[in-house]
Amino acid sequence: MKQVFELGETAQSDIRGSSLTAYALSPIKWLNDIVDAAKKRHYFAQFAYQTILPSGTKDVVIPYRTIYKDNSTYSIDTSERTSADVTWTTLDNLDGVTITPAIRLAGVAITNHAIRTNALDLMARAKEELVYAIGDKVDVEVRDALVSSSNNASNSARGAQYIMGGNATAGSEIAAGDTFNIDFVAEAKRLLQSTTQTYYNAETSTQSTSSVSGGKNPWMNEPGSPFVLVIPPEVEEIFLKDSQFVNAAEYGSDKIIHNGEIGEYLGIKIIVSPNCKAVASGGSFIDGETGEYSVAMFRCVMFKANTAVALAWGLKPKLTVFEYPNRAEQRIMLETAYAASAIHKDAIVYIDVAQA
DSSP: OHHHHHHTEEOHHHHTTOOOOOOOOOHHHHHHHHHHHHHHTOSSGGGSEEEEOOTTOOOEEEEEESOOOOTTTSOOOOSOOSSSOOOOOOOOOEEEEEEOOEEEEEEEEEEHHHHHTOSSOHHHHHHHHHHHHHHHHHHHHHHHHHHOGGGBOOSSSOOBEEEESTTOSSGGGOOTTOOOOTTHHHHHHHHHHOSOOEEEETTTTEEEEOOOTTOOOOOOOBTTBOEEEEEOHHHHHHHHTOHHHHHHOBOOTTSOOOTTEEEEETTEEEEEOTTSEEEOTTOBOSSSOSSBOSSOEEEEEEEETTTSEEEEEEEEEEEEEEEEGGGTEEEEEEEEEEEEEESOGGGEEEEEEEOO
16 A cells, blocks of 8 residues: 555656646635636536435435326226225336445645745645546546446337437447437437337347336426437537538527537537447447457447436535645545436437448
């Protein structure tokens, strides 16, 4: 442990020759800014349902309604009840997701000698690095909760649906040239809105219609909970070169513009994120199959904001700055606790495409 710790210390030789613009911020002022700055790195997390656990609690349970019972699943009598009771329907469509925030710690130790002999504000620089790192990690973990194959629909369970590039129906069939097609936006929107639950069968590499009771939720694209499509920069280029998008995209000046947003298409917010899931050629399948991709691929994802995934904070990012006299150094520690989990898995559509 001693060896690892020493490797993490910052000495004068580690920062000699570096350059940055320093900002004089008090610890209390910086604590306020660090939360805001971390959020600015959120591409996926900005559309997650977020909650903060009160002090003294370890877990949070997020209740949700699995699906509304419609006229085909609710017992509705059509005649006056004179000799028989009303037909009672069992209320069995409520559930909950348990989330346990996990501790995340990061820190920087800088020797007093390094601070004293450098013209730059090394502590400010260290704070910026910690902000960037934790914001990026939160975003990736929310992404992972969204794109996990454990969210997949099945013949008996609601869940995420699939679109694949070209004629592919499985990860094993994705080949060079099976790239993103802008028409996938309309297809994914239809899958979210439809009550028909399709599912991908990894064993047979086919797409089928699920027989899940009640079908899937007919999600709607609403102002407070819009449909969001997250794509990597490489797919953004396809959008920007497509006249369908260029002519129809809306950049509404009076709307909230989210980080990475390049506009709206068919009412869908298009978000560009370098954190989109990417797998290199030879990487393991992420669709539930066993095997490896023959080409590099991306997993784009369309989902309903504030519905598909949740982010629970046990502790919002907290900054502590303190002296460590035994080593004549200053230390900055960032402490937080959080976890992400999918909630309504049928509010997710995966779009798996080749990178080129």
